[in-house]
Amino acid sequence: MKFTRYIAVFAIPIFILSCQKNVEVIEEPQAAAQTMLNVSYGSDALQNMDIYLPAKRTTAATKVCIMIHGGAWTTGDKADFTQYVDTIKRRLPEYAIFNINYRLSAKPANIFPAQENDVKAAIQFIYSNASQYLISKDFILLGASAGAHLAMLQGYKYSTPVKPKAIVSLFGPSDLLDMYNNPVDNNPLVSFFLSEAVGKIPAQDAALYINSSPVSFITNTSGVPTILLHGGLDPLVNASQSVKVKDKLTAAGIANQYVYYPSAGHGDWDNATYFDAFNKIVAFLKANVN
Secondary structure, three states: OHHHHHHHHHHHHHHHHHHHHHHHHHHOOOOOOEEEEEEEOOOOOOOEEEEEEOOOOOOOOOEEEEEEOOOOOOOOOOHHHHOOHHHHHHHOOOEEEEEEOOOOOEOOEOOOOHHHHHHHHHHHHHHHOHHHHOOOOOEEEEEEOHHHHHHHHHHHHOOOOOOOOEEEEEOOOOOHHHHHHOOHHHOHHHHHHHHHHHOOOHHHHHHHHHHOOHHHHOOOOOOOOEEEEEEOOOOOOOOHHHHHHHHHHHHOOOOEEEEEEOOOOOOOOOHHHHHHHHHHHHHHHHHHOO
């Protein structure tokens, strides 16, 4: 009887140690890097994304960079950003990258706010699959031109499913009513293409322009740390569009940085400008995304 009891007592710590070893193996997965292309987040053919997951990622530490391409809301593709994926991987190795497409406006189909809704749906998809992808809930949004507009609109207007930790805006429009009424160099084509994307002119629906403008939603509680980069010779989006965001964020007490390149145009920047831009973007994210 005593012998049996001694065996049982001795067996208990062995069993506990065995369980502890098994738990350690389960809790320390070594996830391999993974690339998944054209992953659908909706039923439309353009509602898809390319996913780049880093090795050794975890739900505690792996941040998320969501890239949103430009193209005046009517053209463009996530492929436009593909050339920068390796740059972001190298400079921000702790980030998973999601390069998204969205439905393009083609009046009368997919006019505003279709693009806004698609970005929200894509973010919801990523957020809902965070545990599967082994990524955290620390999101940043990075967009160029129309994509920067959509990034800022999502970040300032919505707090669900997640509030982004930071936004990167490359020459993005922020006040569509002002952009329509005061186009760069009084170029009527800017106003025309904007109205084609929106689906109406301001005289028909000024509220739609206001509700689709990121500056309409910046407050001291809704603002997100933002770095804005803009060229002084941009023929499509006046640099004042970025200044408006900077001024409202500053007034709201939200961290921001405005980077102005006097001789740069609309994305057709030289290598030195892009190199400097990425340096500033990385520094801003490291300072503001913890």
